[in-house]
């Protein structure tokens with residue numbers, strides 16, 4: 341594992357402030373939004389659709405504290421762009437939006453350095469304020485929207501959005517999700533694409549490397565991966581980039597790439613300040629998580645005996661809830677992963693709480709991967725790789 345301390349030079353102009361929102365392109369935005377509200381504790385925030393004059397695309401915006409998710413679907417037959425995206429990727433993340441300062445400058449610089457600009461800067465406004473946008477292409481069919489507020493924006497979400505058509509009264513009766521902000525968003529790449537993608541962030545957006553791990557450190561009995569985390573100068577936006585590495589059987593990253601039809605967002609990590617309450621509540625709401633085996637907690641207890649840090653939370657409780665722990669000499673993190681949130685084994689979510697620890701749970705990758713591989717095997721995808729790297733089913 342390598343941590344990088346060199347942030348590079350501070351950019352002269354322009355700034356990436358934070359994750360703004362994530363846009364999902366799905367088959368049925370109304371129902372997808374309900375899943376995130378019911379299972380994860382989001383609430384409807386804003387809406388755009390036929391009733392608001394949006395004739396082609398419907399958008400349901402849901403919010404939980406600082407986390408904003410937008411679910412979009414095509415309204416009319418024959419929408420080729422959204423239709424093809426759906427055929428190829430299934431329900432998936434289309435765009436990760438960043439709040440920025442000096443959008444024009446950032447787009448100009450990204451373009452000079454070779455980025456593909458999907459949409460040049462434009463301005464939208466309504467009675468509540470004015471916002472500048474631009475869209476840049478990143479890995480796979482994923483894009484980044486840059487959002488610059490041209491003065492304070494007083495509306496619900498962004499210009500053009502109105503009140504949700506319906507607010508389910510049962511949501512306020514359920515235990516809160518306790519999720520606060522987007523901690524990191526991970527992109528899976530096909531083989532040998534991790535380096536070019538992390539180079540793209542460094543070159544075009546002036547991000548720097550924050551952390552990396554290679555396959556000699558990150559593998560199970562069957563499969564392995566490599567990962568690099570890139571981040572903006574202020575280190576408020578963290579984007580780990582994964583790729584599969586050669587193992588005895590098909591890597592879970594390769595399974596993702598096969599089912600997603602190429603690169604895409606693998607997981608979104610949501611930060612909480614109280615993971616025990618969050619997971620008790622999310623389990624009560626019916627959200628399904630991956631399970632670490634009890635042997636994981638036996639070895640954790642052993643390792644913690646000689647650790648320099650002390651985990652404040654009750655280990656029995658963490659074990660009961662299947663929350664994972666990773667630590668170093670200075671701090672620790674608690675994390676847990678959901679099962680895929682759609683039928684394809686592609687996107688899933690993570691809940692994470694940090695105690696002076698800025699890693700991504702490398703110490704847990706082994707048990708996480710073993711848990712994923714168990715499910716991967718049940719899906720018939722933990723295939724044995726032949727010498728010429730073709731795969732055949734394991735069973």
Ligand SMILES: [Fe+2]
Nearest residue numbers: 526609690700
């Ligand atoms: Fe993560």
